[in-house]
Structures are given as structure tokens and as C-alpha cells.
Amino acid sequence: MRIMRTGAAPVGIVLALALAGCSSLEAGGGGSDAAIDELSIVVPAGPGGGWDQTGRAMQANLQDEGLVGSATVTNVDGAGGTVGLANIANASDPNTLLVMGLVMVGAVETNQSQARIEHTTPIARLTEEQEVIVVPAESPYETIDDLLADIEKNGKDVSITGGSAGGTDHILAGMLLKAAGMPPSNIGNKLNYIAYSGGGESLAALLGNNVNAGISGISEYAEQVQAGELRALAVSGEERVDALPDTPTLTEAGYDVVLTNWRGVVAPGSIDDEEREALTTAVTKLAESDAWQATLEEKDWDDAFLAGEEFDTYLDGNIAESLTVLKDIGLIR
Template sequence: MRRLALVMVAAATAVTLASCSSPATDPGSGSAEGSEITDLQIIVPAEPGGGWDQTGRTMSETLTSEGLVDSAPVTNIGGAGGTVGLASLANEKDPHTLMVTGLVMVGAVETNAAQNRMEDTTPIARLTEEALVVVVPEDSKYETLEDLVDDIVENGQDVTITGGSAGGADHILAGLLLEEAGLSGSEIASSLNYIPNSGGGEAVNLILGNNAAAGISGIGEFVEHIDAGTMRALAVSSAEPAENLPDVPTIADEGYDITLTNWRGVLAPTDISDADRDALIEVVTELQESDAWTEQLETRGWADAFLTGDEFASFLDENVAEVTTTLKNIGLVD
């Protein structure tokens, strides 16, 4: 009996030691296994209907339908070019959180002098890039991009352009068109009557209601209206014609030396653990590698621009510097 008791004590001790040393159960181990993601929340820093919203909801649908996570609810936090959502991310305590971001937010941080910056978050991945398209209502007097730009140069504030948030990709493209037309930074600022919106749906309503002379946004936000004939596309901002708008000329073809694509990606909260960062990169990589995601890219006309972790962080730093210089050149920031 004494020998049997000693054996049982030794066995129990061994189990206890093994349990304490297991990385899966040690909260301080920092292992990826301990940070397995079953539920993921997605923040869309814009109102419903725009490209960020489409990206977030497409991610949610694909992640859950492919069984990569159990749930991925989407929360819209619109305002100020995404900087309201960025402030929310800065205060987020759940490490298994992703916020959709992109070129629009880079510009908005600068034009809004936002307290919270993208560089202070945890970059996870760049996912896609998309060309912009310049559109007009179906009965517009503008037949070409040159017609529109010439009218802005001649009549300035009388010509309204609408698109996404102030300082975002759409606003930048409008400024670059006027710069290519020969206006300086101060002249661009005084001539350009740009109506910003917090969501793509608002811009669509302004254009369809003939309350804006033209609109600029990602192709995915306007393509159904172009296909339906309620909008006419004047030009796309990619180097080559877009696959889903093959008959629409590029801005370069129209005589303006501009190529601009709008990238989108995801950020995580500040100061998350390495294990949580790696787990988020892993689940987003699995998303990108899925056939369902590839089908979504083809359907929506999004180009794959996948980049993760440190490479994405380096890209983001470079993009912030480039956009800041452009915004200064076209007079959108001092």
C-alpha cells in the first residue's frame, strides 16, 4: 500500500509539472497555439455602402463560410475619413480585432491632423488594390475627361466633384487632374469644389440625383450603375484598362500623366502580443489563399496585392511619406 501511494503521488506530480510547462495553457508563453482565433471582430471605419464596407463584409462572409473562424461580426464606425474608427481601434482591448484601412485613411490622417495615426497600430496585411473611376450622370454634358477638367479650370467652384472622404484617394485624384491641367497648389485649392462623403452610398445618391457634376471612387462602388447605364465612366486611374470596364480609357490615355490605385488592408490594435499578431496574419493568409476569396476578387474587380507583417509595415511607412508629399503639392495640407 505504501509503495502504491508513492507511485500515485509521483504520477500526479509529473502530470502537474507537464501541465505547467505546456505552452498551450501557459498564458505567458506567447505561443501561437494559445492565441488560436475562433471569433474575430471586424471594424469598418466608414458608413455602409463604400469600398471599405464591401471589403469588411466580404472578409466576414468568406472567413465564416470557409470555416476559418466561427464568427466575424462587422461594426461600422464612420466619420472623418476613417479616423474616428482609427481612434476606436486605438482603444480596443480585444486583440482579435481587425480594422479595414487603405489609402483613403493615409490622406485623412494628414488632412484631419488626427491624433491617432496608422503607424501606431499593428499592421497585419495589405489585401487588394483597385483602380478609381471618374463618372458623370448619364445625361451629363461631359463627353470626355478633358471636357470635365477644362470646365473646372474655367469655372472653378461652379463644378462640383464628389467622392470619398477629404484627403482620400478620390480627393487626391481630383487634385492631381487639376495639377496636370496646369494649376498650382493654391489654384487647385481655390478651384476644386469637392464634396466629401463618409460612405460610397452617399456619393452615388449625389451623382444619380444630379447634385454633383462628377464623381470619383473605386470601380467596385460605381460599376453596377455604369453597367445599368445610370452613370457614364470617363476614365480609370490604372495603367491599363480595367477588366470589368474594358472599353473605358485610362486617365493617361486621355492625356493626363496619372496612375493611381487605391489599396486596402487591415490593421490590428496597438501593442498586441507577437502571438496574437502571428495568429491574425495566419488567418488572413488562409483567407487570401482560399478559392472563395479569389472568386470575390474576380467578381468585384479587385486586384490581389497581398503583403503581410513587416513588409506591409514598411510599405505603410513609405506610403504615408508619399501621400503627405502629394497632399502638400496639390494644396490640401500645409
């Protein structure tokens, strides 16, 4: 099955919710002209990964642009974000955003989480990013063909690390095995996927030669590839990326797989229309700012901004579509 990038309805997903510890919505509080005095940004994963990078970039840019009086980032780690989600599912503070994205729907399903995306208030989709498949620099795998052939031959003796179980990285691993000709019913018997909640942990496992390969967003591995510490075998989008210009796409390598990971933010489900509008306005102004555009260029993130009813519709469609894909590659029943 082929999953097209955003604009051709990529697999969707998500999640949501919030944490406490912020003040109420006020104009001009704390000496700031921003409509939101204090904002809490919740990252439902450990440091170093794409969600964490997104949350901290938002924090810096929102403050630098004067769109909030102050912003704090809190990491709530575990189970693909569902631990943080469950803890804040009933949060009532309106000044809270949860960083989320494609990873979340798979985590909700594979962890059988009772806290769901439908319990949140969608605010905006912000970015999308290609995935990259890498191996340690001294690995015998020179191409994606080499890696997949070894998995076919030796099964779970070959380990692949990535983010949360059922998330984007895990989905891509399953899609690759299917595209290589493996029946979905056999993927679970062949795929040895080692899940980590943060990109920093998977990177450490790769650099320590504790795993055979890794899958993550471009921004999480590009620096190590450029430094010669990792070797990139393929990227997952429709075109090559500037950060890794010599790395072929999976399509170029002969595999009918296109997948990009999108990220966005949601708020507690209990907020009212006025509170939602204030958050949406702040995030919209952020997305339009020069500072945010510079961040996108620096991180090699594609601008995928979507808000309001369009984002609501996008989420509904992608949640349904992602469940179909997860079933198709054997990750859920």
C-alpha cells in the same frame, strides 16, 4: 506628379485599430476548430463603400472557409475613418481587425487626428483597385477633357463628389487638376470637392444629379455605369479594366496620372506577437483561398497581398510618400 500603382510604390497610407466586443484568442472555442473563435471586423466608414465591401467580403469568406468561428462587422462612421480610429485607438482586444487603406493617411492629416497609423499593428495589405471618374448619364461632359475644361473655366461651380477629405478620391481630383496645368497654389480655389464617408452616399448624390461628377473605386460605380445610369470618363490605372472595357485610362486621355487605391487590415497596437501571428495566419489563409480569389474576380479587385515585415516596410514608405503628394497638390501644408 505621377503615382505608380502597387509594385512601383503607389502612394501609401493607412490606418488602424480596433473595436471591442470579441472574445479572447482561443483554440477550438465555440465548437469551431478555428484558432480564432470570434473576430470583430471594424469598418471605419458607412455602408456601401470599398471598405464596407471589403469588410463584409472578409466576414463571409473567413466564416465559409472555417478560418474563424464567427465574424461580425461594425461600421464606425466619420471623418475619413478617424472618428472610429480615435474611439478604438486604445483597444486591447486582440481579436479585432480594422479595414483601412490609402484613404486613411490623408484623412489623418487633413483632420489632424491624434490617433495615427503608427499606433496600430499592421496585419496585411489585401487588394488594390483602380479609381473611375464618372458623371450622370445626362451630363454634358462626354470626356475627361470636357470636365476639366469646365472646372478651369467655372471653378467651384463644378462639384465633384467622392470619399473622405484628403483620401484617394480627393487626391486624384487634385492630381487631375495639376496634370491639366493648374498650379497647386490655385487648386484649392478651383476644386469644389464634396466628401462623403460611404460610397452609397456619393452614388445617391450622382444619381440625384446633385453633383456634376464623382470619383470612386471601380466596384462602387461599375454597376451603374453598365446600367447606363452613369457615364465613365476615365479610369486611373495603367490599363483598362474588364468591367469598363470602353473607358480609357487617364494616360490614354493625355494626363500623366496613375493611381490605384489599396486596402488592408490592421489590429490594435497593444497585441503581442502570438496574437499578431494568429491574425496574420488567418488573413493569409483567407488570401490564398478559392473563395477569396472568386471575390477578387467578382469585385474587379487586384490581388495585392502583403504581410509581415514587408507590409510594415510598405506602410512606412507610403505614409512618407503620401505626405509629399498631399503637399504637392495643395491639400495640406
